[in-house]
Amino acid sequence: MSPFVDVMLEIPEHRIKRKVSFLIDTGSPKTILSERDTNKLKIDYKKLNAASGNIMGLGGITETYVLNKVFLHFFTTSEVLDFPLDELLVYRNIIEDKDIINQIPSLLGRDVLNKFTLNFNGRTRNVSLEK
Amino acid sequence: MKLKDSCERFLKSIEDTKWIIEHFASIKKKYKGEFIAVLSFKIVAHHKSIDILMDIVEKTFPEDVEFVTTEFIGEKEIKVIL
Numbered sequence: 262m263s264p265f266v267d268v269m270l271e272i273p274e275h276r277i278k279r280k281v282s283f284l285i286d287t288g289s290p291k292t293i294l295s296e297r298d299t300n301k302l303k304i305d306y307k308k309l310n311a312a313s314g315n316i317m318g319l320g321g322i323t324e325t326y327v328l329n330k331v332f333l334h335f336f337t338t339s340e341v342l343d344f345p346l347d348e349l350l351v352y353r354n355i356i357e358d359k360d361i362i363n364q365i366p367s368l369l370g371r372d373v374l375n376k377f378t379l380n381f382n383g384r385t386r387n388v389s390l391e392k
Numbered sequence: 393m394k395l396k397d398s399c400e401r402f403l404k405s406i407e408d409t410k411w412i413i414e415h416f417a418s419i420k421k422k423y424k425g426e427f428i429a430v431l432s433f434k435i436v437a438h439h440k441s442i443d444i445l446m447d448i449v450e451k452t453f454p455e456d457v458e459f460v461t462t463e464f465i466g467e468k469e470i471k472v473i474l
Contacts, residue, residue, distance in 0.1 A: 263472060265409070267402075267405065267406045267409055267461075269402060269458065278458050279457070279458055279460075280402070280405055280458065280459055280460065280461065282409060282461075284472065297442065297464060300442045300443060301442050301446060301462055303443060303446060336398075336399050336402040336403060337399065338399060338400075338403065339395075339396065339399060340395070340399065341395065341398070341399065360425065360466050360467050360468050361466075361468065361470055363427070363442075363464035363466065364464055364466045364468075364470050364472075365472070366472065
């Protein structure tokens with residue numbers, strides 16, 4: 262089982278707040294919203310600004326867009342940690358196989374992970390972020 | 393929603409994520425190639441399009457839409473290697 266973290270993603274500019282599962286990726290410098298989750302949030306690619314240059318990611322070369330000033334809300338049993346993120350990259354895959362695109366997850370990259378202590382127990386498959 | 397309630401609600405939705413993982417094999421038999429929406433360990437909607445699935449959830453469960461757990465049940469099994 263891969264290490265996923267469920268986060269409440271808030272995009273004030275688009276008035277959207279939805280739960281998104283992010284795959285923890287210490288190899289990615291940036292946090293990335295997958296095409297599947299972009300569609301879940303009903304974000305119109307036409308309203309997004311393109312990022313500079315295409316990026317090699319899951320599923321090969323992707324068109325990449327940017328969402329600015331978003332919030333990741335992390336929940337515990339008694340409090341919510343609001344994590345502001347200046348820039349969230351948004352993928353759009355060039356491949357057309359929907360069966361693959363719809364399985365490509367969003368990634369929680371080092372721009373977020375570097376602010377936490379990441380605990381991963383491979384035996385129990387438990388993952389947690391500690392502030 | 394009060395802070396305590398929203399924390400409880402969100403943590404409950406994480407249990408839905410775990411439920412999907414635990415029951416993936418049986419879910420796949422019925423919903424292959426579709427998105428599913430899960431609330432409180434129940435598949436409350438399914439559709440091939442995530443847009444339409446979310447329309448259904450927004451209309452049917454407006455108070456739960458922020459917390460709904462969705463998953464795509466792929467026909468091909470892919471392994472994500474980072």
